Amino acid sequence: xxxxxxxxxxxxxxxxxxxxxxxxxxxxxxxxxxxxxxxxxxxxxxxxxxxxxxxxxxxxxxxxxxxxxxxxxxxxxxxxxxxxxxxxxxxxxxxxxxxxxxxxxxxxxxxxxxxxxxxxxxxxxxxxxxxxxxxxxxxxxxxxxxxxxxxxxxxxxxxxxxxxxxxxxxxxxxxxxxxxxxxxxxxxxxxxxxxxxxxxxxxxxxxxxxxxxxxxxxxxxxxxxxxxxxxxxxxxxxxxxxxxxxxxxxxxxxxxxxxxxxxxxxxxxxxxxxxxxxxx
Amino acid sequence: xxxxxxxxxxxxxxxxxxxxxxxxxxxxxxxxxxxxxxxxxxxxxxxxxxxxxxxxxxxxxxxxxxxxxxxxxxxxxxxxxxxxxxxxxxxxxxxxxxxxxxxxxxxxxxxxxxxxxxxxxxxxxxxxxxxxxxxxxxxxxxxxxxxxxxxxxxxxxxxxxxxxxxxxxxxxxxxxxxxxxxxxxxxxxxxxxxxxxxxxxxxxxxxxxxxxxxxxxxxxxxxxxxxxxxxxxxxxxxxxxxxxxxxxxxxxxxxxxxxxxxxxxxxxxxxxxxxxxxxxxxxxxxxxxxxxxxxxxxxxxxxxxxxxxxxxxxxxxxxxxxxxxxxxxxxxxxxxxxxxxxxxxxxxxxxxxxxxxxxxxxxxxxxxxxxxxxxxxxxxxxxxxxxxxxxxxxxxxxxxxxxxxxxxxxxxxxxxxxxxxxxxxxxxxxxxxxxxxxxxxxxxxxxxxxxxxxxxxxxxxxxxxxxxxxxxxxxxxxxxxxxxxxxxxxxxxxxxxxxxxxxxxxxxxxxxxxxxxxxxxxxxxxxxxxxxxxxxxxxxxxxxxxxxxxxxxxxxxxxxxxxxxxxxxxxxxxxxxxxxxxxxxxxxx
Numbered sequence: 001x002x003x004x005x006x007x008x009x010x011x012x013x014x015x016x017x018x019x020x021x022x023x024x025x026x027x028x029x030x031x032x033x034x035x036x037x038x039x040x041x042x043x044x045x046x047x048x049x050x051x052x053x054x055x056x057x058x059x060x061x062x063x064x065x066x067x068x069x070x071x072x073x074x075x076x077x078x079x080x081x082x083x084x085x086x087x088x089x090x091x092x093x094x095x096x097x098x099x100x101x102x103x104x105x106x107x108x109x110x111x112x113x114x115x116x117x118x119x120x121x122x123x124x125x126x127x128x129x130x131x132x133x134x135x136x137x138x139x140x141x142x143x144x145x146x147x148x149x150x151x152x153x154x155x156x157x158x159x160x161x162x163x164x165x166x167x168x169x170x171x172x173x174x175x176x177x178x179x180x181x182x183x184x185x186x187x188x189x190x191x192x193x194x195x196x197x198x199x200x201x202x203x204x205x206x207x208x209x210x211x212x213x214x215x216x217x218x219x220x221x222x223x224x225x226x227x228x229x230x231x232x233x234x235x236x237x238x239x240x241x242x243x244x245x246x247x248x249x250x251x252x253x254x255x256x257x258x259x260x261x262x263x264x265x266x267x268x269x270x271x272x273x274x275x276x277x278x279x280x
Numbered sequence: 281x282x283x284x285x286x287x288x289x290x291x292x293x294x295x296x297x298x299x300x301x302x303x304x305x306x307x308x309x310x311x312x313x314x315x316x317x318x319x320x321x322x323x324x325x326x327x328x329x330x331x332x333x334x335x336x337x338x339x340x341x342x343x344x345x346x347x348x349x350x351x352x353x354x355x356x357x358x359x360x361x362x363x364x365x366x367x368x369x370x371x372x373x374x375x376x377x378x379x380x381x382x383x384x385x386x387x388x389x390x391x392x393x394x395x396x397x398x399x400x401x402x403x404x405x406x407x408x409x410x411x412x413x414x415x416x417x418x419x420x421x422x423x424x425x426x427x428x429x430x431x432x433x434x435x436x437x438x439x440x441x442x443x444x445x446x447x448x449x450x451x452x453x454x455x456x457x458x459x460x461x462x463x464x465x466x467x468x469x470x471x472x473x474x475x476x477x478x479x480x481x482x483x484x485x486x487x488x489x490x491x492x493x494x495x496x497x498x499x500x501x502x503x504x505x506x507x508x509x510x511x512x513x514x515x516x517x518x519x520x521x522x523x524x525x526x527x528x529x530x531x532x533x534x535x536x537x538x539x540x541x542x543x544x545x546x547x548x549x550x551x552x553x554x555x556x557x558x559x560x561x562x563x564x565x566x567x568x569x570x571x572x573x574x575x576x577x578x579x580x581x582x583x584x585x586x587x588x589x590x591x592x593x594x595x596x597x598x599x600x601x602x603x604x605x606x607x608x609x610x611x612x613x614x615x616x617x618x619x620x621x622x623x624x625x626x627x628x629x630x631x632x633x634x635x636x637x638x639x640x641x642x643x644x645x646x647x648x649x650x651x652x653x654x655x656x657x658x659x660x661x662x663x664x665x666x667x668x669x670x671x672x673x674x675x676x677x678x679x680x681x682x683x684x685x686x687x688x689x690x691x692x693x694x695x696x697x698x699x700x701x702x703x704x705x706x707x708x709x710x711x712x713x714x715x716x717x718x719x720x721x722x723x724x725x726x727x728x729x730x731x732x733x734x735x736x737x738x739x740x741x742x743x744x745x746x747x748x749x750x751x752x753x754x755x756x757x758x759x760x761x762x763x764x765x766x767x768x769x770x771x772x773x774x775x776x777x778x779x780x781x782x783x784x785x786x787x788x789x790x791x792x793x794x795x796x797x798x799x800x801x802x803x804x805x806x807x808x809x810x811x812x813x814x815x816x817x818x819x820x821x822x823x824x825x826x827x828x829x830x831x832x833x834x835x836x837x838x839x840x841x842x843x844x845x846x847x848x849x850x851x852x853x854x855x856x857x858x859x860x861x862x863x864x865x866x867x868x869x
Contacts, residue, residue, distance in 0.1 A: 099649065100617075110291065135294075139295060180478045202694075212693065
């Protein structure tokens with residue numbers, strides 16, 4: 001469930017403040033996430049075979065990058081750095097499972113295209129892969145499912161994911177988002193347990209899975225699609241957990257994706273309305 | 281605007297694709313029989329009741345600590361094997377039941393179109409007694425080479441071996457066979473792993489043997505992972521000593537894994553004279569054991585590329601799908617729309633230098649998406665000269681319109697400490713999970729590509745189907761289909777094949793090889809085609825096809841030759857065997 005588009009997106013279409021970072025730091029930070037996500041992917045595949053095949057990865061990444069190149073040229077009129085598209089492609093290839101090839105290409109194209117179309121005051125509203133994956137899961141269940149492989153349900157993948165994730169989250173100054181979401185999820189798991197009669201451990205179980213942790217660490221912390229104030233981000237993280245809580249009570253298997261899909265853009269729009277229009 | 285239209289097009293694409301790819305369901309009309317015979321060359325009709333095969337399987341009742349997820353735990357035990365136990369030339373059927381106090385059934389073929397349950401009279405009915413466990417399956421093999429097929433019964437309990445007393449009864453020889461006290465097994469097959477002329481037994485564990493599922497001291501019995509579990513039952517290899525006793529030596533020969541094995545298949549896939557073992561494992565990767573000259577097994581799944589991506593292996597079967605003399609390996613897994621798209625595997629061998637590797641071509645060949653699939657068997661259902669595929673589907677059909685999938689996915693995504701404890705699994709509360717699924721009949725077009733035709737030819741039952749066995753039940757030269765359903769009635773599909781589709785059969789009897797000829801390969805050459813089949817000692821999920829091999833010939837009546845590779849190493853050639861009959865072939869000394 002990872003989509004560590006955070007830092008790349010930051011350099012990709014970030015607010016003005018981010019652009020004041022020095023060139024070297026930008027360069028370092030820009031390429032750290034693609035490298036990290038690639039390492040996670042390779043570690044996951046070589047140890048647990050998390051990829052259905054290399055062909056789907058190549059397809060998703062290739063489609064994502066080509067779409068980015070074409071749309072950037074058409075819409076913005078310039079070539080764009082492809083690291084964000086690379087991460088979107090990787091995320092798509094990890095997050096969806098299909099015995100066919102077309103869902104990977106379509107999901108990658110949708111994800112990238114939303115960045116150029118679903119915009120408000122110069123900013124795109126959805127985390128790209130969150131939109132693409134949610135859309136595919138909702139509209140194409142006959143061909144698509146979420147990731148089934150759970151990296152062994154063991155402890156040691158967490159020992160890799162947590163440090164890597166925390167480095168990125170800390171670097172992106174989004175630790176409070178992750179923290180708020182986790183605390184909210186645990187508390188709401190207790191409440192769900194009371195309501196449904198299922199054990200607390202059953203309700204909290206998803207959070208103990210490595211792939212869910214990627215969602216918590218990376219996807220909901222994407223700076224480009226999170227609001228500008230710290231208090232606002234904390235509130236949004238809680239709201240995502242709350243909407244997920246409601247969806248889970250209604251047995252939506254992909255509740256976290258849908259919750260972010262619903263809450264994220266609304267929060268962004270409200271936030272942007274309260275601010276001056278962006279310049280890009 | 282252009283980009284917005286582009287995105288709009290992309291967003292609507294899934295809906296358009298669904299509209300144009302939806303297969304829908306087909307309800308056979310009055311003329312479906314004629315339509316099926318004309319277009320597909322065969323038609324299946326359930327004649328169980330009319331033939332005296334009135335049998336309903338019952339699931340086990342287990343420890344009350346498992347009551348909240350009982351349908352999931354007690355979801356196995358319906359098995360079927362086809363055997364000619366009394367050597368009268370007519371196929372008989374053995375089916376298992378799985379509740380304490382229930383009786384297994386041995387349906388003797390009366391050769392008049394009907395069957396009669398003689399299990400009680402033969403001494404193989406009352407095998408689900410309190411404290412001894414219940415049946416999960418049975419396989420037949422002539423372990424003492426006396427010409428009569430003996431029966432090995434594997435259970436969640438004490439496995440049992442019955443000696444066939446000349447077709448007139450069975451004697452339990454379990455005690456002198458030195459079988460283990462308790463095994464929670466869901467698969468066993470006969471094979472002659474060292475080609476010494478005596479049949480050995482492989483048995484695969486599912487739950488670890490330390491658990492008596494009726495009297496549990498713990499609820500930590502579940503797999504530690506949904507796709508990487510290695511806390512299942514152990515393997516057993518009982519080497520036949522030739523004197524009626526067996527020696528267990530799985531550990532000595534390298535069969536040391538403790539995965540959750542649901543099906544085993546043996547065939548000489550490396551063509552070196554010794555059978556390889558393929559294990560379909562639930563909750564993990566499948567295993568491919570190469571046989572090193574009958575001395576040791578070596579797990580080579582990664583090397584041959586069948587053992588990397590973990591799925592939920594339920595069944596394994598072998599078939600020469602493209603008439604190349606090469607056996608593809610078909611493994612069933614789970615496909616549930618929008619939840620879990622594992623897809624079934626069709627592993628096709630590719631010879632590269634000295635090593636053989638496999639690639640999964642299930643998607644290309646149209647046999648990937650089944651459902652929650654269990655048993656599957658290859659067989660030429662319309663006698664057109666290419667093997668077809670029957671696949672059983674369905675996990676738990678409980679309350680309609682309900683699903684346990686949400687709770688299931690919630691727990692299986694968690695840490696091993698959570699998933700492995702049954703206490704943490706939410707109450708099923710009568711909900712279904714991948715229930716009411718149709719079985720599949722995939723018709724081979726002759727090139728190894730398959731088309732799903734169950735809706736047209738019959739056989740698309742909506743039960744929680746488990747085991748499938750193929751055999752010519754009425755000696756008509758066609759393969760009939762028997763399906764054992766969990767907690768439901770037995771289905772016996774009588775097959776009608778279009779006129780002009782010819783066939784030939786071979787019943788092999790080993791002399792230097794084991795008398796059942798298990799492990800022998802028959803390769804038939806006719807009309808410019810070549811097809812190989814294996815004499816099996818049990819194949820598929822809890823099932824066993826008829827012992828003899830049967831080939832469809834299409835519209836050809838001339839066979840050039842049949843070549844038999846016996847387990848002993850003997851090679852026998854039969855020139856111009858007559859079509860339309862079963863040939864009894866004794867191995868030359």
